[in-house]
Amino acid sequence: MSQFRATKSGLLICTVICIFMFLYLRTSTYEEPEEEPTYPVVVECGFYPDELCSALFEGKGAAPQIAKFCKNPHRSEILAHLHKPGNCSRISQGLHFITRPLSAEEGNFSLAYIITIHKELAMFVQLLRAIYVPQNVYCIHVDEKAPKKYKTAVQTLVNCFKNIFISSKRKKVAYTGFTRLQADINCMKDLVHSKFQWNYVINLCGQDFPIKTNKEIIHYIRSKWNDKNITPGVIQPPNSKSKTSQSHPKFSPEGNIYVSPNKRFKYEPPHNLTIYFGSAYYVLTRKFVEFILTDIRAKDMLQWSKDIHSPEQHYWVTLNRLKDAPGATPNAGWKGNVRAIKRRNEEGHVHDGCKGHYVQDICVYGPGDLPWIIQSSSLFANKFEPSTDPLVVTCLERRHRLKALRQAEVPVEPHWRFQQESHFSMKLNG
Numbered sequence: 001m002s003q004f005r006a007t008k009s010g011l012l013i014c015t016v017i018c019i020f021m022f023l024y025l026r027t028s029t030y031e032e033p034e035e036e037p038t039y040p041v042v043v044e045c046g047f048y049p050d051e052l053c054s055a056l057f058e059g060k061g062a063a064p065q066i067a068k069f070c071k072n073p074h075r076s077e078i079l080a081h082l083h084k085p086g087n088c089s090r091i092s093q094g095l096h097f098i099t100r101p102l103s104a105e106e107g108n109f110s111l112a113y114i115i116t117i118h119k120e121l122a123m124f125v126q127l128l129r130a131i132y133v134p135q136n137v138y139c140i141h142v143d144e145k146a147p148k149k150y151k152t153a154v155q156t157l158v159n160c161f162k163n164i165f166i167s168s169k170r171k172k173v174a175y176t177g178f179t180r181l182q183a184d185i186n187c188m189k190d191l192v193h194s195k196f197q198w199n200y201v202i203n204l205c206g207q208d209f210p211i212k213t214n215k216e217i218i219h220y221i222r223s224k225w226n227d228k229n230i231t232p233g234v235i236q237p238p239n240s241k242s243k244t245s246q247s248h249p250k251f252s253p254e255g256n257i258y259v260s261p262n263k264r265f266k267y268e269p270p271h272n273l274t275i276y277f278g279s280a281y282y283v284l285t286r287k288f289v290e291f292i293l294t295d296i297r298a299k300d301m302l303q304w305s306k307d308i309h310s311p312e313q314h315y316w317v318t319l320n321r322l323k324d325a326p327g328a329t330p331n332a333g334w335k336g337n338v339r340a341i342k343r344r345n346e347e348g349h350v351h352d353g354c355k356g357h358y359v360q361d362i363c364v365y366g367p368g369d370l371p372w373i374i375q376s377s378s379l380f381a382n383k384f385e386p387s388t389d390p391l392v393v394t395c396l397e398r399r400h401r402l403k404a405l406r407q408a409e410v411p412v413e414p415h416w417r418f419q420q421e422s423h424f425s426m427k428l429n430g
Helices: 002-027 049-057 063-067 075-083 088-094 121-131 148-158 178-192 214-224 238-244 286-294 296-307 315-320 367-375 390-407
Strands: 111-117 137-142 164-166 200-205 208-210 233-235 245-251 257-265 276-278 283-285 357-359 362-364 380-382
Touching: 049 063, 049 367, 049 390, 063 367, 075 088, 075 121, 075 148, 111 121, 111 178, 111 214, 121 148, 121 208, 121 390, 137 148, 137 178, 148 164, 178 200, 178 286, 178 296, 200 286, 208 390, 214 390, 276 315, 283 286, 286 296, 286 315, 296 315, 367 390
Parallel strands: 111 137, 111 200, 137 164
Antiparallel strands: 200 283, 208 380, 233 276, 245 257, 357 362
16 A cells, blocks of 8 residues: 555656646746756657747746757657658658748749768758758768668658759768868769759758748848858968868778878969868859869869868868859858857857857757757758757757748648647747
């Protein structure tokens, strides 16, 4: 009898704690809880992602703590669709891809995407369906060192869409090495020779996620960069000259390839080019891409970049500063809101600190970073690791889909509708 009473008391205590957590998220206005309460060991957040996501976006103090105990509510569903045999109709409907242009304006302005991936299959699907619309075109570079099962699953998905394809040439991508740059070049060649027409190309990696909708991205390009390239960067400062030192590949203990610089400096660049240093991410016009693939200076610059450290941080921005390059922006500096990134050395004056954890001095976002992300004026955010913080991408994806459908003034599909939205007064468009 005493054992029964103890069990009954334990269940009652757990119920009270869960009710307290639920009411706290609904009504709390405090920035931080006074004490850190005890939570369940692990919960499947698929039953209440809406309330918790809303609390995270609003910056409520207890929400990030609760989010730590959540599994990814959609990961198993996504993987099941890709690893089980089935027809493409089931895959596209089951994964909830948008199947028609959401507006006439978007239908008449096509974007091309280059996406380099090697892990986190479910995250890749979430990224792809967030940016997918049928009038765009997508080149996927799957790292050659990715597992065979991963490659097969990606191929299964790609086979179901005429406007998505895998790069015809694939590399073992080295972190900060030339193969990262070459992967983009290979996809550009495929895109230029494909049957699809497109206006701009944007490059992404598997740890990116959009902040802006397709419509907002088009508005940003047309209003501020019409027929211009976006390659944020400046003339290489003296203290980063080692960035263009010669490099050689090494292997990490995990077997991954990365590239480290030697002490010798690289010889002078071809054609007396002034080397700029900037972002590896870009938004480029089709004419500029064609220029990259055919101009002798671009070709020689590519050869020169083969053994330097992080050539992708020099290549695009340097060539876009040539005055005769199509869509060139010689005086752009760091203008161009391509990526929202929290860097360790910018903590305190550019951002409020990393709420997740730092890797290579770059913040891997945690749930507490969501308010900062959605307030950013950037088009995309980097970087995410759903294996450590699964709810961050799930919340962003739901918010992104709802915003896109509302902008198009079309009904929100049940799969994406936030439950009991009127009761919780969710502020998702901020």
